[in-house]
Amino acid sequence: MDTGIKAINEQVKEKSAVVDALLGEVSKAIVGQRYMVERLLLGILTGGHILVEGVPGLAKTLAIKSIADAIDCSFKRIQFTPDLLPADLTGTQIYNPKDGTFTSKKGPIFANLILADEINRAPAKVQSALLEAMQEKQVTVGDNTYKLPDIFLVMATQNPIEQEGTYPLPEAQVDRFMLKLKITYPSKEEELEILERYTTGKEIKVSKVCTLKEIEELKGIIPEIYVDDRLKKYVVNIVDSTRNPENYGLDDLKILIDYGASPRATLSLITAAKGLAAIRRRGYITPEDIKAVAPDVLRHRIIVSYEAEAEQIDSDAIIRKIFDEIEVP
Known part of the structure; x- marks a missing residue:
C-alpha cells in the first residue's frame, strides 16, 4: 500500500x-x-x-x-x-x-x-x-x-x-x-x-x-477512496455481462434478459462500494465490497424477459449466475 x-x-x-x-x-x-x-x-x-x-x-x-x-x-x-x-x-x-x-x-x-x-x-x-x-x-x-x-x-x-x-x-x-x-x-x-x-x-x-x-x-472523503484499475475493469465486465452475456460464457442468460443495466449502474456500483468501504473503515475497496452491493445496485436495472418470468427466474438469480462466471481479479 x-x-x-x-x-x-x-x-x-x-x-x-x-x-x-x-x-x-x-x-x-x-x-x-x-x-x-x-x-x-x-x-x-x-x-x-x-x-x-x-x-x-x-x-x-x-x-x-x-x-x-x-x-x-x-x-x-x-x-x-x-x-x-x-x-x-x-x-x-x-x-x-x-x-x-x-x-x-x-x-x-x-x-x-x-x-x-x-x-x-x-x-x-x-x-x-x-x-x-x-x-x-x-x-x-x-x-x-x-x-x-x-x-x-x-x-x-x-x-x-x-x-x-x-x-x-x-x-x-x-x-x-x-x-x-x-x-x-x-x-x-x-x-x-x-x-x-x-x-x-x-x-x-x-x-x-x-x-x-x-x-x-x-x-467529503468518500470520492477519494482508492479503486484499483483491475476492480474498475471487474465492475465494467459485470455490467457489460448484463447486456452481452454471450461474451462471458453466459449464453443461457441471453434469452432471460430483455435489457441490461445502464452506465448509471457502473457508476453506482463503484460509488456504493466506496461507501461500504467507508462504513467498514477502509480507504480502499475490495471485490467483497462490490459483491456485497451489486445485487442492490443491479436488481432494478436488469429487465428480465417473458421467458425468465415464465420460468420464475428473477434479476437476483441472474446476478448470482453472473458473479459465478465473471473472474474476480
Missing part, C-alpha cells in the same frame, strides 16, 4: 469513527435489520437514493427516523396517496393581500431525510416531482429555485403484495434510485427480542451521537 492510499486509509479510519456510534445507537430501537440500516447510511454518505420493497411492519419508517434522531437532522415522512399533488411535496406560493406579493412556502422535500411511503400509490406527476428533486438536488417554487440540503436522502417504499390502485414506477424512473433493497422478516430470535423491547411500555429513545458536519466530513 503506497503513501497516498495509506493517507486516505487513515483519513477514512478517523472520520468513520462516527459510523460505529451511529449504528450502535440505532440498534437500541431497531432489532436486526442491520442490512437495511447499513444501506441507509450508505445512501446518506454517497448521496444515492434508495427504493425499499417489503411488506408492512418491518421497521422501515422506524429505521430512517432513528437514523435522523441519531444524526440530529431533519426528517419528513410523506404518505403517498392518489390525491397527492406535486405542490404537497415541493411547496407553493401564498398570496399576501396586504402588499399584493407572493411568498414561497417550502414543502416537506426540504428535509435531510425523506421517507416517501408507498411511492407507487401517487400519480405520475407527483412521482416525477420527487424524482426531479432527487436528480437535480433543487426545487423550483414559483419563480424561485431553492437548493436542497447537502445531506439529502430519499427512501421510497413499495408494498410487494398489494398492487390494486397503484401507479408502478416506470423502469426509467426506477433507474434513478442507486439501490433497491428487498427487506425480509426477522428471525425468530429477533422477533422475540422485539417482543421484549416493545411490550414493556418503556419509551425507547434514540439520542444524538453525531452531527451533520461529521457526516458531511466523511461524505
